[in-house]
Amino acid sequence: xxxxxxxxxxxxxxxxxxxxxxxxxxxxxxxxxxxxxxxxxxxxxxxxxxxxxxxxxxxxxxxxxxxxxxxxxxxxxxxxxxxxxxxxxxxxxxxxxxxxxxxxxxxxxxxxxxxxxxxxxxxxxxxxxxxxxxxxxxxxxxxxxxxxxxxxxxxxxxxxxxxxxxxxxxxxxxxxxxxxxxxxxxxxxxxxxxxxxxx
Numbered sequence: 001x002x003x004x005x006x007x008x009x010x011x012x013x014x015x016x017x018x019x020x021x022x023x024x025x026x027x028x029x030x031x032x033x034x035x036x037x038x039x040x041x042x043x044x045x046x047x048x049x050x051x052x053x054x055x056x057x058x059x060x061x062x063x064x065x066x067x068x069x070x071x072x073x074x075x076x077x078x079x080x081x082x083x084x085x086x087x088x089x090x091x092x093x094x095x096x097x098x099x100x101x102x103x104x105x106x107x108x109x110x111x112x113x114x115x116x117x118x119x120x121x122x123x124x125x126x127x128x129x130x131x132x133x134x135x136x137x138x139x140x141x142x143x144x145x146x147x148x149x150x151x152x153x154x155x156x157x158x159x160x161x162x163x164x165x166x167x168x169x170x171x172x173x174x175x176x177x178x179x180x181x182x183x184x185x186x187x188x189x190x191x192x193x194x195x196x197x198x199x
Contacts, residue, residue, distance in 0.1 A: 003067035003151065003168055004029050006042055010080070010116065011059035012089070016189045019089060021057065023113045025139065026067075026151040026168060033148045035064050036074055043078045045138040052117045052131055053082025056089065067168075084118035093117045093124055094181040095136050099152055099169035109169065111152045114181060129176040136174035 004027050012019035029038050039062045046053075046060055060080035063072040092114040099109040115135075119128060140150050151168045 002029055003027070004035050004038070004073075005065040005067055006039065007063045007065070007072075008042060008046070009061040009063075010046070010053070010057040010082070011061055012056050013058050014056070014189070014191075018189055019056075021092075021114070021116045023115075025113075026153050027142065028149045028151055028168070029143070030147040033143045036076070038142055038148055039064060039074065039076050041142040042139065043076070043080075045135055045142075046080065047078075048138065049115065049117070049131065049135050050080065050082055050084075052084045052128065054084055054087050054089075054116045054118050055082050056086065057082040057116065082116075082118075085120075087116070087118045088182075089116065090182045091116065091119075092181045092183070093119075093128060093132055093176065095132050096175045096177075097136065097152060097171045098173045098175075099154075099171060101172050109152075109154070111171075114183075119180065123178045124176070124180060129178060132176045133174060136176075140171060140174070 006025045006027065008023050008025060010021040012021070025042065027038055029035055042062060043060055058081050060078040062076050062078070064074040065072055095113040095115065097111050097113070115132065117124075117128060117132070119125065142148055142150065150171045152171050154167045154169065
């Protein structure tokens with residue numbers, strides 16, 4: 001089983017690395033599929049999301065790594081422009097995935113992808129959710145005739161102390177909640193501070 005790690009960076013126009021939106025995907029890639037071909041298909045899934053992506057993101061960079069460690073084996077940069085409008089960087093919509101057929105179960109069977117999509121309503125609309133489910137389905141269909149499989153990585157192994165870690169499991173189901181995710185750590189780095197004395 002050849003597990004490859006794909007670091008997907010939606011590059012923020014600020015040029016500050018911490019402002020980039022980064023997700024890590026795992027695929028078992030088998031011939032005739034290639035790592036570079038897998039990168040192109042992942043990029044194509046992101047292109048489908050461009051109308052929903054925040055306009056702050058204007059480039060897509062994908063790096064591949066061998067699961068055994070070491071420097072990137074490939075790096076590709078794609079012309080990418082989010083056209084969904086502006087929104088605080090802290091706001092994202094979360095695609096959850098699971099190695100079981102349901103969304104419940106132990107944490108070692110679940111994972112998430114955070115995407116900086118734009119919305120003006122207090123909750124993501126149904127089209128937002130459906131678009132993100134389509135994105136997840138496209139990630140799951142990467143590759144030719146089942147030779148490539150989207151996997152999740154569990155650092156918890158099988159959940160027993162003697163279990164080898166990490167363990168990779170095939171992703172079986174995806175879901176999207178009708179709530180935005182906000183995390184301050186994803187916020188943009190400040191570039192200006194305005195100050196005023198009040199006494």
